[in-house]
Amino acid sequence: MIAPAYPMTMPRQRPLTPADIGRAATLALHDELSLAPKPGLVTLTDCGSHTDMDAHTFMRSMFSLRHYFVHIAQAGFEGAGFDVLERSGIAAEARMRHATGGVNTHRGAIFMLGLLCAAAGAALHDEGGALHGDAVRTALRRHWGDALASRSQRVSTLPGGIAARRFGLRSASTEAALAFPVLFDTALPALKAAQRRGLTPPEARLDTLFHIMAVLDDSNLAHRGGLAGLRDAQRMAQDFVDQGGIARPGGMTHAHAIADAFVARRLSPGGAADTLAAACLIARICVAS
Ligand SMILES: CC(C)(COP(=O)(O)OP(=O)(O)OC[C@H]1O[C@@H](n2cnc3c(N)ncnc32)[C@H](O[C@H]2O[C@H](COP(=O)(O)OP(=O)(O)OP(=O)(O)O)[C@@H](O)[C@H]2O)[C@@H]1O)[C@@H](O)C(=O)NCCC(=O)NCCS
Numbered sequence: 001m002i003a004p005a006y007p008m009t010m011p012r013q014r015p016l017t018p019a020d021i022g023r024a025a026t027l028a029l030h031d032e033l034s035l036a037p038k039p040g041l042v043t044l045t046d047c048g049s050h051t052d053m054d055a056h057t058f059m060r061s062m063f064s065l066r067h068y069f070v071h072i073a074q075a076g077f078e079g080a081g082f083d084v085l086e087r088s089g090i091a092a093e094a095r096m097r098h099a100t101g102g103v104n105t106h107r108g109a110i111f112m113l114g115l116l117c118a119a120a121g122a123a124l125h126d127e128g129g130a131l132h133g134d135a136v137r138t139a140l141r142r143h144w145g146d147a148l149a150s151r152s153q154r155v156s157t158l159p160g161g162i163a164a165r166r167f168g169l170r171s172a173s174t175e176a177a178l179a180f181p182v183l184f185d186t187a188l189p190a191l192k193a194a195q196r197r198g199l200t201p202p203e204a205r206l207d208t209l210f211h212i213m214a215v216l217d218d219s220n221l222a223h224r225g226g227l228a229g230l231r232d233a234q235r236m237a238q239d240f241v242d243q244g245g246i247a248r249p250g251g252m253t254h255a256h257a258i259a260d261a262f263v264a265r266r267l268s269p270g271g272a273a274d275t276l277a278a279a280c281l282i283a284r285i286c287v288a289s
């Protein structure tokens with residue numbers, strides 16, 4: 001296999017630990033935040049479709065979550081039950097709200113990256129050695145698959161959950177109960193393909209974001225823009241991918257035009273942003289397969 005021209009992570013000198021997994025999750029949130037242009041999402045220099053948060057809010061949120069990710073990776077390593085993970089996620093969400101003055105920056109990431117940290121910790125314990133993405137997915141299913149399936153049957157009172165039920169979409173909890181198909185079957189292959197084409201890490205991540213947006217049932221888009229908002233966003237993203245993505249001539253201009261269209265409609269693909277951060281986490285802790 002040809003090594004990518006711009007590796008996403010440094011070669012590792014010693015075996016991975018749960019603390020490394022947790023630290024990689026915080027870095028992965030930064031990988032996502034630092035990208036631009038991102039349709040409707042907060043970047044280091046603009047607030048996208050948001051009026052209540054900016055890059056500082058996100059940095060404070062990430063700082064408040066750094067111990068959570070290490071803690072939940074360690075809990076996964078020790079074989080903790082779902083109730084332990086859930087309590088840890090709920091406490092992390094309270095810390096996030098305290099750090100941001102009540103703004104929801106990372107609820108979805110606390111759930112998704114938290115579960116992936118736990119699953120990576122469990123895979124490390126069960127299999128040892130270098131981690132593979134497939135082993136993380138298998139560990140998630142084996143340890144908490146049943147609990148996630150029953151959790152996804154609960155009726156949500158949160159905006160995304162309500163929109164998902166109303167429009168018959170796959171919510172964040174359903175995506176987890178299915179062991180994150182958009183992450184493993186779309187995002188990670190897209191990231192790998194972009195790396196193989198020699199894109200820089202930021203270009204590869206941006207390209208991956210559009211691949212995710214094209215297929216994810218992002219309940220934030222449905223909550224803010226209804227079913228039409230979600231489907232239009234998916235079509236714009238698919239069109240961007242079909243035309244050759246970010247690295248073609250005119251790719252950046254096209255991405256800026258989509259970003260403007262999202263802001264004009266107040267659309268924000270928060271679920272896609274979390275899924276991209278999750279792909280960055282897996283790329284940071286797993287060896288390429
Ligand atoms: C299971 C929970 C995640 C609750 O989920 P539910 O669907 O019931 O409710 P929401 O909180 O509304 O949505 C979940 C968040 O997940 C992200 N997301 C959306 N769609 C998907 C998808 N298809 N797949 C994966 N992830 C998805 C998204 O999070 C991001 O966006 C948020 C910011 O959006 P914004 O529009 O600014 O904010 P809002 O305040 O929501 O609305 P406005 O009024 O401003 O428009 C931000 O959180 C991003 O991260 C969805 O928001 C869950 O909360 C839960 O059970 N948590 C506690 C337990 C836990 O964390 N456990 C972890 C270990 S088990």
Ligand SMILES: Nc1ncnc2[nH]cnc12
Nearest residue numbers: 033041042105270273274
């Ligand atoms: N950069 C971002 N902007 C808005 N919502 C998000 N949710 C996760 N990352 C986000």
